[in-house]
Amino acid sequence: VSWKPIDRNSSTAANDAEPLLSGAIREKIKGFFPRYETKRAALLPALHIVQEACGHISHPAMIEVAELLEIHPSDVLDVVSFYTHFCDHPKGQKTLLVCRSLSCELMGGDAVLNKIKDTLAVGEHGTTEDGRYTLMTEECLAACDMAPCMLINERMVGNLTADGVSAVLDDPDNDRLPIPRNALFDPPQQGARAGQGSTSDVQEMIDAD
Numbered sequence: 001v002s003w004k005p006i007d008r009n010s011s012t013a014a015n016d017a018e019p020l021l022s023g024a025i026r027e028k029i030k031g032f033f034p035r036y037e038t039k040r041a042a043l044l045p046a047l048h049i050v051q052e053a054c055g056h057i058s059h060p061a062m063i064e065v066a067e068l069l070e071i072h073p074s075d076v077l078d079v080v081s082f083y084t085h086f087c088d089h090p091k092g093q094k095t096l097l098v099c100r101s102l103s104c105e106l107m108g109g110d111a112v113l114n115k116i117k118d119t120l121a122v123g124e125h126g127t128t129e130d131g132r133y134t135l136m137t138e139e140c141l142a143a144c145d146m147a148p149c150m151l152i153n154e155r156m157v158g159n160l161t162a163d164g165v166s167a168v169l170d171d172p173d174n175d176r177l178p179i180p181r182n183a184l185f186d187p188p189q190q191g192a193r194a195g196q197g198s199t200s201d202v203q204e205m206i207d208a209d
């Protein structure tokens, strides 16, 4: 058996390739640097920012994040692959994140999940043909009092029933946030803007670029 060595320290991105991360996204990530003692410590906020802006975190994007934070690309890949919340491949317009933990299972979560699969004709990690939904599951979403539940993008939808699944999926506003958006991943100086309830903070920056 001959083993093919993997070079984890060298970038495989073409040197003349256009950067994936816009200037605005990079500035937003850099806005977190003063909050921590090392740039490495800003990795989780950086990944949230990239995923929100790009929809997923591709391998070239991981390399750019690594360069920005002055760490190895393999360190970024380790974190992205550890947390199920991060995705390295494109997703649909809306992500359904169905809870698969005990409380939800006891309250009929399996039936809800199966109904979603049947209705959308997708399996877990699948995306509908029209690109509208990607279906994923995750452990406890910390909303056991609303079991069974799921996230539609960032909106929590609880007390689901198999019979009610179609109505939820057909609602075009099913991911609209009922409260101002959490400003957790906005740098300190941008927190006031994020508190206005806009979900388009990053989109504005993309459009402006």
Ligand code: FES
Pocket: 099, 100, 101, 102, 103, 104, 105, 139, 140, 141, 142, 143, 144, 145, 147, 148, 149
């Ligand atoms: S078990 Fe589903 S939210 Fe906790």
